[in-house]
Amino acid sequence: GTPARMELKKLQAAPPSSLHSLSTSYIPDELPGRQAEIEKLLKLTNACLVRRYPKSVFVTGCPGTGKTATLKKICSELRENAGQRQYKGKTKFEWVAATTLRREDEVTTLIADALGFPGYSLEEIEEACEDAMHKPMLCFVLDEADQVFSTKAGKAVISKLFRWTLRPACPLLFVAIANAIDLAHRVVATVAIQQHKPIVFNFRPYDSDDVQQILHARLEVASSEIAVDETVVSFIAKKVCSSSGDIRKAIEMLRKTIITTETTSDVKSVTIASANKVALDAMGTRLVKILNCLPQHVRIAACACVAASLAPDEEVAVRDIYFAYQQLCRRAMLEPSSQASFFEYITALEDSGVVLSTKSRSVKNSTGLGKLSIQKCFALPLRVRATIADLKGAFGTTVLYKELVSEVQSQQEALAATTLETPPRKRRRKV
Ligand SMILES: Nc1ncnc2c1ncn2[C@@H]1O[C@H](COP(=O)(O)OP(=O)(O)O)[C@@H](O)[C@H]1O
Ligand SMILES: [Mg+2]
Structure with missing residues (x-):
C-alpha cells in the first residue's frame, strides 16, 4: 500500500502497550537464571515461617541482577503457602x-506496627516478644538497604535487627537487599558477634546465556509488528554482559531498538546496526559497574588480579595475586589484610565474576571450612577477566585509585619484562 496506509496499519497493529513486557517494571512469572537462588531461598524462608524461628538473610549483588524480582517472587509464594497452611493468619508480610x-528509624516504626506493638522501640519489642510466642511471624523485606546503611542511625537499626534475630523468641524473618556485596560483613562487624553469621546470598551478574533467555521470554509476551531476530537478541546480550550484566540495560536496549525501528523506518525487522546504535549510547566499559560496587580492600584485590596477569583471561595463582595485593596496599599506605581475609576478597571477586576459577575447585569452596591448607589454596589458579581498561573506567577518577592503577600498570610491565627472560609456564614469585 501507500506509505500513509502502512503508517496507519502499524499504529493499529502495535499499540504502545504491546511492549509492556519490555518495561523494566514488569516482573514475569518465571525468572530464568535465578531458579537455583529461588529454590534455596524459598526453602530456607519457608522453613523459618513454618517452624517459627528468626533469621536474617542478606541478599546482595550489583544493580540489575534480579534481586528485587527474585524476592518479590519468593514473597508471593510464601504468602500463598501462608494462606494454605495451618499457620494461616500467623504470618505477616x-x-x-x-x-x-x-x-531510618521508620523501619522500626513499621516493624512495631506490623507486630502489633505500635510506638515501641526495638528494645521494647525485643523485651515484649520474649514471652509472646503467639505473636505473628513477620517477614520483613528491606529493599535498597544501601540507602539505610549509608547513615550511622540506619546502620544501628540494621545491626539491631540482625542482633535481634539471634534471639530464639524473636518472631522476625529479616531480609535485607542491597547492592553493596559487603553489607553483611559490615553488619556483623558492628555487632561483633563473629560466630553468628547471617545468611548471605550474593547474586552474580547474569551471563549472556541468561540474558538471552530472559529477553526471549519477555519478547514472547510482547507483541509487535516488528520481528526481532535471534542474532539481535544475542548481540544485545553479549554487549550488556561484556560490561555489567545489568539486565535492566539489556531490556531497555531491546525496547529502544524496537521502538526506533517502529518509528523511523519501514523495515519490518530490527537490525544489528540499529541495536548497535542504541548500545553505543548506553554503554560503559567492561566490568566497570561491578568493580564500582566493591568495597575498598576487594577493589585493591581486583587491582592485584590485574597486576598479576598479563592478558585478559590469563591464569594466575592466588599466591601471585596476594603478593601483588600486599604491594598495592603498601603503595596506598594501607595495612594489608590477613591471608584469611584475602581469601574472602577473592571469594567476593569470584562471586561477582571479576575472576573465575579454572578447575572444578573454586577458592570459595576450598577455604573457610579448612578443606584445603592455605598452601594449597595459594596454588589454585584463577582466570582474571578484568583488564587495566576496566580499572581505569571504574576508578580512574578517584585520587587514591588513580595512583593505584598506574602502579598496577607498572607492575604489569615489570611482570612482562621478567616473563620475557624466563620460560612462560615457570613464572614464579616468592611470597
Ligand atoms: N531472571 C529474570 N528473568 C526475567 N526478568 C528479570 C530477571 N531478573 C531481573 N528481571 C527483570 O529485570 C528488571 C530489574 O531487575 P531487579 O530485580 O529490579 O534487579 P535488582 O533489584 O537486582 O537491581 C525487572 O524488571 C525484572 O523483572
Ligand atoms: Mg532492586
Missing part, C-alpha cells in the same frame, strides 16, 4: 523500599 523512607 511487609515490603519496604528504603528509598521511600524519610528517616
Whole structure:
C-alpha cells in the first residue's frame, strides 16, 4: 500500500502497550537464571515461617541482577503457602523500599506496627516478644538497604535487627537487599558477634546465556509488528554482559531498538546496526559497574588480579595475586589484610565474576571450612577477566585509585619484562 496506509496499519497493529513486557517494571512469572537462588531461598524462608524461628538473610549483588524480582517472587509464594497452611493468619508480610523512607528509624516504626506493638522501640519489642510466642511471624523485606546503611542511625537499626534475630523468641524473618556485596560483613562487624553469621546470598551478574533467555521470554509476551531476530537478541546480550550484566540495560536496549525501528523506518525487522546504535549510547566499559560496587580492600584485590596477569583471561595463582595485593596496599599506605581475609576478597571477586576459577575447585569452596591448607589454596589458579581498561573506567577518577592503577600498570610491565627472560609456564614469585 501507500506509505500513509502502512503508517496507519502499524499504529493499529502495535499499540504502545504491546511492549509492556519490555518495561523494566514488569516482573514475569518465571525468572530464568535465578531458579537455583529461588529454590534455596524459598526453602530456607519457608522453613523459618513454618517452624517459627528468626533469621536474617542478606541478599546482595550489583544493580540489575534480579534481586528485587527474585524476592518479590519468593514473597508471593510464601504468602500463598501462608494462606494454605495451618499457620494461616500467623504470618505477616511487609515490603519496604528504603528509598521511600524519610528517616531510618521508620523501619522500626513499621516493624512495631506490623507486630502489633505500635510506638515501641526495638528494645521494647525485643523485651515484649520474649514471652509472646503467639505473636505473628513477620517477614520483613528491606529493599535498597544501601540507602539505610549509608547513615550511622540506619546502620544501628540494621545491626539491631540482625542482633535481634539471634534471639530464639524473636518472631522476625529479616531480609535485607542491597547492592553493596559487603553489607553483611559490615553488619556483623558492628555487632561483633563473629560466630553468628547471617545468611548471605550474593547474586552474580547474569551471563549472556541468561540474558538471552530472559529477553526471549519477555519478547514472547510482547507483541509487535516488528520481528526481532535471534542474532539481535544475542548481540544485545553479549554487549550488556561484556560490561555489567545489568539486565535492566539489556531490556531497555531491546525496547529502544524496537521502538526506533517502529518509528523511523519501514523495515519490518530490527537490525544489528540499529541495536548497535542504541548500545553505543548506553554503554560503559567492561566490568566497570561491578568493580564500582566493591568495597575498598576487594577493589585493591581486583587491582592485584590485574597486576598479576598479563592478558585478559590469563591464569594466575592466588599466591601471585596476594603478593601483588600486599604491594598495592603498601603503595596506598594501607595495612594489608590477613591471608584469611584475602581469601574472602577473592571469594567476593569470584562471586561477582571479576575472576573465575579454572578447575572444578573454586577458592570459595576450598577455604573457610579448612578443606584445603592455605598452601594449597595459594596454588589454585584463577582466570582474571578484568583488564587495566576496566580499572581505569571504574576508578580512574578517584585520587587514591588513580595512583593505584598506574602502579598496577607498572607492575604489569615489570611482570612482562621478567616473563620475557624466563620460560612462560615457570613464572614464579616468592611470597
Ligand atoms: N531472571 C529474570 N528473568 C526475567 N526478568 C528479570 C530477571 N531478573 C531481573 N528481571 C527483570 O529485570 C528488571 C530489574 O531487575 P531487579 O530485580 O529490579 O534487579 P535488582 O533489584 O537486582 O537491581 C525487572 O524488571 C525484572 O523483572
Ligand atoms: Mg532492586
